[in-house]
Every structure is written in structure tokens, then in C-alpha cells.
Amino acid sequence: MGNTDAKTGGIALRNLQKRYGSARAVDDVSLTVSPGEFISLLGPSGSGKTTTLMMIAGFEMPDSGQVLLDDKNITRLPPHRRELGVIFQNYALFPHMTVADNVAYPLRMRRVPKAEIAIRVSRILDQVHLGAFASRYPHQMSGGQQQRVAIARALVFDPPVLLLDEPLGALDKKLRQHLRNEIKTLHKQVGKTMIYVTHDQEEALAMSDRVAVMHEGRIRQISAPQDIYRRPADLFVAGFVGEVNLIPVTIRSGVIQGPAGEKLLVAQQPDQDKDATLCVRPEHLRLEATAVGISTGIHGRVVDMTFVGDATILEFRSDSGLQLTSKVLNISADAMPNLGDLCVASWAASDATILAA
Ligand code: ADP
Ligand code: MG
16 A cells, blocks of 8 residues: 555645535635645534535535646546545445455456455455455444445545545444544555544544634634644634633733723733633633632632533633633542632633634
């Protein structure tokens, strides 16, 4: 496996547009994917992920814009001439064919000699840990095994790019986690470009070199997972990727004030004199007993506590009526406030982000 030329498999999308009637399914999407990169398209249902992927694969034609593979314009090529491996959510295996025949199918279509087909099928089945299952039929296998067959079938003709549309969507949580690790390992082994569609933010963060967050047909942010989570570009990204506390603030001469006029800490230098929203993740929100002389932070009390195993979720209500959530890992029980305690909510300045309201 693997390409002899390590530099193949670069994808560029230029101003892709696709409408269905008057609805803009994909609205001016541009994206450059490096050879060998693992990129996720992450967004809620209906945000245009599948339509984008299908335009790369050639099953949908864009109204305008271009798809390039290694600088070659493939926008108008039919799917079978693009040499891209595609994996769908619902496996789409041929039910009347054995696993080996399913995997051999793309090679037979390409008129690869029989002896070579046998070698390549057995090699790829070993790679997805299905060497012993070659003569089984799809219905004799679990969902996870069937999805591995689909992956083998997409990889067997050695395409430089693999397109995956929610491939783990139909599986239960434990199996999803297991298979996502397998796909990551496979990605490292075969070094192919992978474009992975998911609505599951944890999956996207765990697997990707970069994540493109989509909303209403547009890409809102493309960044490394850490930056998507720690430095969301806007309120949609902040809210979609993980839990977040949103605090309305006013900025006056560089000073950030909370709803009750509290001085709040943020590392970034805010724009002058604007209304904005301060974002802070629950795991970064500290609740400490109110003490005399504390001038920063938001005063209030703990109104609810939920034990969830590894952590405790504390609901906090400020004197001004703001509801905030704090997540505290259950490591040292003595640091935990009690229900009803008067507290000050605060955070490290570097853990807060200011976004346009
Ligand atoms: P996602 O994969 O992110 O859930 P899709 O790309 O499937 O989103 O859909 C984007 C938008 O385009 C949605 O509003 C969807 O209803 C619409 N859409 C997708 N395919 C079609 C189609 N064949 N005909 C009409 N509308 C479609
Ligand atoms: Mg979809």
C-alpha cells in the first residue's frame, strides 16, 4: 500500500456553491487539504457536509466553483474517473457477495488480473483485521465488521484520497471509539488524505489534523482541534464544539464588565467600547467561597450539583440572574463548594475568549 509519490492526494475546493431550489446547501466553500492530511467537516445536520463531500466525490455537480485534485480540475469528471475512495454511513456492501468479493469489486471494475486481485484483497483484509472473514457474507458480520469491509473496499484500489461520510454513525458508542482509533491508525499506516464528515465534535477533535466547522452551508472556522476548542472564531463554533458559558459583557476603555458591572479577566485585548460575549468553558470556571476584598469575578451561589462519575457539575446563579456551569473533576473532594454556598465565579484570563455578541 501507499503511494510511491508521497505528494499526491491534495484537494482544493474553490468557492463551491450548490443550491436545491432556493436553499443554499453549500454556500461559497473554499478549502485546501494537504496530501496526507486528515481533515473533518464538522457541523449539525443540514449544514452542508454531505453535499460538500458528494461534490468532491462527483456524485453531485456544483452550480459554481471548482474541485481540484493535485492541481487538476476534476469538477466535471464522473465519480469513477476521480480515483477517490468513498465510504458511506450505511456501508452499502453487496449483500449477495462474500467479503472477499465485495473488496475485490473495485479491482474487477478496473480489470486488474485475477492473481493480483487475490493478493491485494488478502493484504487489505489483514490490514483491517478481517483476514479470517474473507468467505463470510455481510449479514454474518457485526456492524463494526461490515464497516471495516467498506473501508477495505475503499482502500483496495489505492486511491490517494479517502472520503468518509459519518462512517461510524450507525454504531454504538464503545464501538465508535474503537473504530475511530482503528481509522486513525490506518491513516498513519497508509498516509492517505482523509476527508471525514461527522456531526460528533468529540470524534472530529480526536481524529483530525484540522477541523472545518460548517453551519448553514458555510465554513465558519478551519483550525487545529485545540484552536477550535480553545479559540473559537464565533459564538456558533463556541457553542457547537463543547459546552460553553456565555456571559454578556460591556467593554469601556479596555475594561471588561459583567452584567452587574463586575470587572472580568480576559487575556486578549478587546476592541474598544463594544457589547460582546465572554466565553468560558465549564472546566475553566472556578467557584470559590466569597471572601472580603475579591474585586474580580461574578458573585452568586451554587444552586444545583450533579455527580456524573469523573466530575461534578455545579450550577451557579449570579446575583444578577446569570446561570453558569462549572465542571470540577472529582479528584480532591475538599475543594468542592456545597449546595447553597455563596461563591465567586472566576477563571484564568487566558481561558476566556471575547466574541462579538
Ligand atoms: P449534512 O450532511 O450536513 O447533514 P446535507 O449536505 O445533506 O447536510 O444537506 C444540506 C442542505 O441541503 C439541507 O438543508 C438539505 O435538506 C439540503 N439537501 C441536501 N440534499 C438535497 C437534495 N437532494 N434535494 C434537496 N435538498 C437537499
Ligand atoms: Mg450528511
